[in-house]
Amino acid sequence: MNQHLRWQNLFLLLASYYFYACWDARFLGLLILSSLVDYTVGIQLDKHHSISKRKRWLMVSIIVNLGVLSAFKYYNFFIQNFEDFLSFFGKHPNVHAAKIILPVGISFYTFQTMSYSIDVYKKRIKPTDNIVDFFAFVSYFPQLVAGPIERASQLIPQIKNRKTFDYNTSVYGLRQMLWGFFKKLVIADGCAEHVSYIFDNAAHLNSFTLLAGIFLFALQIYGDFSGYSDIAIGTSKLFGIRLNPNFRYPYFSQNLIEFWRRWHISLSSWFRDYVYIPLGGNHVSHVIFIRNIMIVFVLSGLWHGAAWTFVLWGAYHGVLLILTKFSSNINLLKRNYSITNIPKILLTFILVCIGWVFFRAANISDSFIYLARIFTTKFQFQLDFPWFQTYLKVIITIFIVWEWLFRNREHGLYFNGLKMNRVCRWLIYMIFCYMIFRYGVFNSHEFIYFAF
Template sequence: MLFNSIDFPIFLSIVFILYWFITNRNLKLQNLLIVIASYIFYGWWDWRFLSLIVFSTVVDYTIGRLLRTEKHELKRKALLFTSILINLGFLGFFKYYNFFLDNFINAFSFFGNQVHANSLNIILPIGISFYTLQTLSYTIDVYKRKFEPTQDFIAFSAFVSFFPQLVAGPIERASNLLPQFYNKRIFDYSKAVDGMRQILWGLFKKIVIADNCAEFANQIFNNSADYSGSTLALGALFFTFQIYGDFSGYSDIAIGTSRLFGFNLKRNFAFPYFSRDIAEFWRRWHISLSSWLRDYLYIPLGGSRGTTWMKVRNTFIIFIVSGFWHGANWTFIVWGALNALYFLPLLLTNNHRKNLEIVAKGKLLPSLKELLLMLLTFGLTVFTWIFFRAKNIEHALSYITEIFSRSIFTTPEIIPSNLILLIFLFVCIEWLGREEQYAISNLGLKWKRPIRYVMYYAILIAIFWFSGKQQDFIYFQF
């Protein structure tokens, strides 16, 4: 079920009424309703893959219970390894089987040996990359005795399958989300209103910005040989705003929806395109994944401690794993490696934690230095997104080659002036709200109610008036 479909508001309204008016006196019933609603939400896409979520839930719940009582360290490690093997095994099969098979065949063919093997027509279950990391973090934290395993199977099932963030995050930790299923929720009007505001802004990002940018980004990338360098540069820029509006829009809707039911999800985006260096960008982009990889991979490898070689190694590992997590294509691996190259100079000069505060905090405009650093970081980011969007490495290289040709100085064949204006207004609103949790969090709260509601209705009208062709959320494929 898509957030931007007509089905979702109907589904959400029914669940909301049942949750607060029918099951509100019984916590277990509320949690059970969330589980049932989440399975319906996920099964709307393809009910057959519900078995994967159920199986993963049972496995990690059982292993968590066993880790609670098991004292022998070797057996505890065996239990942890079992969880990792099962979860990553499913992820590896559905997401990477054909990738490894094709590369295996190509490697042997390179040396003159012909290997015959058939690829499988595998459908990637949406959300598998997200809920796999979520359940893994639970088992790892229980193994390390950082978190007490739950004995409430319904609460754990709700934690794994919680429908607002099930298919594209934020990737939640058990320490934050699971305890919220233990406590009785009381309807909070102000929290619900804030949630509706965040949903509204998330829908604007997705439907007005991302979907409109997608039309032109797809047209340009899919026919890149027909366009000049200036048009290709514009296409890369459109994809840059498409992926941000799409993914951060999903996160806003997920976080806002969870607040309607009395839950607080972790923030996933913090205005990353206003970053002054790549390290700051990665602290603000897909925060739940970046922090997961930091805590469960980067730090166990030694982090930024140790020799220079270890720092370089760990940096490349975490970024390449991040790239590979996004998809079974060499373009994602190159995308990750490029970000590692961007990050290394900051790490080696100990400047990777230089820009921790939001840019120009308390000011209307940035300084000239801040502006130049933002533009440089943004430009580097746009360049890497070309690899992320390209069909393969050859496509990415030809795309970049044409951008850096003389045709970059020609007039673009495609100039959607209305969309460019919308992006400009969008960036202005994001800039004004950059110190908040989301752009319109406090926008207009001090205005008189009629004026404030005019603004909300204006955003709502823009969603319908400027809506682009409906597109799936990009991260559904990851």
């Protein structure tokens, strides 16, 4: 049985490397380097008991991982801003930006493998001495390029167990994959062309069209990213491996704190556990609390991209979260979706959508022009692009209503516990399959978060 498990994990590792190499084989070495560094660090942390030596080994992991990430993702950003800073004082350094290609998924697997070393250092977990198991953990292909960002304590034990086929679990996985493909191909990619047109021509469009652009981008990024997470989680169920949920209907949140407990959960929890809590968490003065929140959200913005628009997006959410935290008597644990809470949900959604303008705009200037034109142009219920298809309006409406009805379930096709006969279930599956093949967009729209 152990021999069989070893072959299983070796095959899983090679399949994951092949999957990654299909994107760009040139960067497979970086993935292996990151895995090797943290595997070695884990062994050394377990070997040494001296605090100083353990800290040095932990710093090896942090410096190598963040150094590689910074070199590929932030080099040009830092160079450009350094040049602008010197130019302000009349200096004109002859520094040129490099043509750097960002490796797919580097932000995700860097955080995943680095958290392993931190957990071993904190003695939360024991290091694994099986190099194949650890490399399979870092490169596990369903979540390698766009998450969820998994913890070693959750994923490695599953990799160490023999994987067997389970019919019911596989059926659940296929349902979730179907829901993910619908969100990606029909909702996200269906909105993508309209979003690009509106943001590229914002200076010439009316306010109603600009509002529609924000709404459509909110749907696009949610359908794109949560759709990938559903596909990854569903695929893992086929292997008997359970990944953590990454989205829990975030647009139905009643405040910004709840939103960040439901949106990109794996990244939010990563920053909470490895940045926010070490800085002092909630048990600090108001001033330190504000500092901690702003550090976390500015870093979160930078994690998403090397541009000031992402920094502004992170800072915007940080300020809103601070204001939410200090507002009176917010019951963060209560989930009451009565009609009286609809205004709270709508207000939270509007605030999130304003932030999406900073996230999507090409630069900060464009983002403020976009927002300003909403209030300075004549408002009329007319879209400035007549080719917004009726079918997409209908499908978006169905999607929103469907999400609301299933808001307390794992995903939109999770029928467990519902009194629904097999014919009805299969009819629903067929309808969603039809919508995917009839209205899905298959012209190679990559997942948005592949760029992060």
